[in-house]
Amino acid sequence: MMQPNNIGKLxxxxxxxxxxxxxxxxxESGQVPLNAVFYRCLFGFMFLGFYAWVRGYLDASKVTGKEWLLMLVGGVTLVVNWCFLFTSFSFAPIGVTTVAYHTQPIFVLLIAALFLRERFEPHNWLWVLVAFSGVLMIVDPFSGGWSDNLILGIGSAIIAAVFYALTTLITQRLTHIKPHLIATVHLAIGTLMMATFAPIKEVPAAGDHWYWLLALGFLQTAVMYILLYGAFQKLETPMIAVLAYVYPVATVVVDYLVYDSAITPLMTLGMVAILFAGFAMNRSIRPLQWWKREQAY
Known part of the structure; x- marks a missing residue:
């Protein structure tokens, strides 16, 4: 029988x-980003909400007014993040934009330091520099062949990362609330929010797009959240941080296999720089200490 730790990793x-x-x-849904976000929220809310209700995770009797406000703001920032992320897919290769989106751990630390007065270790500035050097390598502004679409795609992904970092910092303050309840509330807020300005009337009544949108709400939202929260309950934070890097790496592979997206050596180097910088910040790697240790020998 598998140990809980191994189940969590899986x-x-x-x-x-x-x-x-x-x-x-x-x-593949063929829908504009705003409509894709709306249906992700709607179908995700239906599937995840039903699961959470059956499991008894929707008890909100002890949630305070301040916590409801935080969930509301967190829902808005999460949905805005999805709007920018899905927009980025329209302009640049999915693998590249997803790696740029993985600057989010860096923004979590930066925002916490600037606005929440949390300590920002000096060595982390090196990793910020490495990460944004990686972004520059992906965009490659010095080649003389600026691509407006690539810049729009990377820019949208980075804005999405900022909003996801805000969502993370807000959600961290809801420590005693079931994450399933938080996610269900976020999806409900997203459904209402997107229904007001997404051009959903433009979505055809019939077509294969419904299969893609339903799967987006069921698999990539409800099932993904259920697996994620199950893992969070079984794994230590460092292991979660390491395994999170499966996401951008797998996305690059999927993008290559499905769309045969060409990635230049410089882009590859840039993506490695971003991923390593995020990993180094998560693990509090201090290169200066390494250097001092080497000098001591």
């Missing part, structure tokens, strides 16, 4: 693998 890897196909399902 759940986390499966959740990240599902996440890696989000861009494909959004693109």
């Amino acid at each position: 759940e986390m890897i499966l959740a990240m693998m599902l996440s890696s196909t989000i861009g494909v399902f959004v693109y």
Whole structure:
């Protein structure tokens, strides 16, 4: 019988693998980003909400007014993040934009330091520099062949990362609330929010797009969240941080296999720089200490 730790690792890897196909399902649905976000919220709310209700996770009797407000703001930032992320898929290769989106751990630390007065270790500035050097390598502004679409795609992904970082920091303050309840509330807020300005009347009444949108809500939202929360309950934070990198790496592979997206050596180097910088910040790697240790020998 598998140990809980191994089950948690499997759940986390499966959740990240599902996440890696989000861009494909959004693109294949043929819908504008705002409509894709609306139906992800709607179908995700229906599926995840039903699961959470059956499991008894929707008890909100102890939620305070301040916590409801935080969930409301967190829902808005999460949905805005999806709007920009899905928009990025329209302009640049899905694998590239997803790796740029993985600057989010860096923005979590930066925002916490700037606005929440949390300590920002000096060595982290090196990793910020490495990450944004990676972004520059992907865009490659010095080649003389600026691509407006690539810049729009990378820019949208980075804006999405900022909003996801805000969502993370807000949700961290809801420690005693079931994550399933938080996610269900976020999806409900997203459904109402997107229904007001997404051009949903333009979606054809019949067509294959419904299969892609339903799968986006069921697999990449409800099932993914269930697996993710199951993993969170079984794994230590460092292991979660490491396994989270399955998502961008798998997305690059999926993008290549499905769309044969060409990735230049410089782009590859840039993506490695972004991923390593995020990993180094998560693991609090201090290169100066390494250097001092080497000098001591």
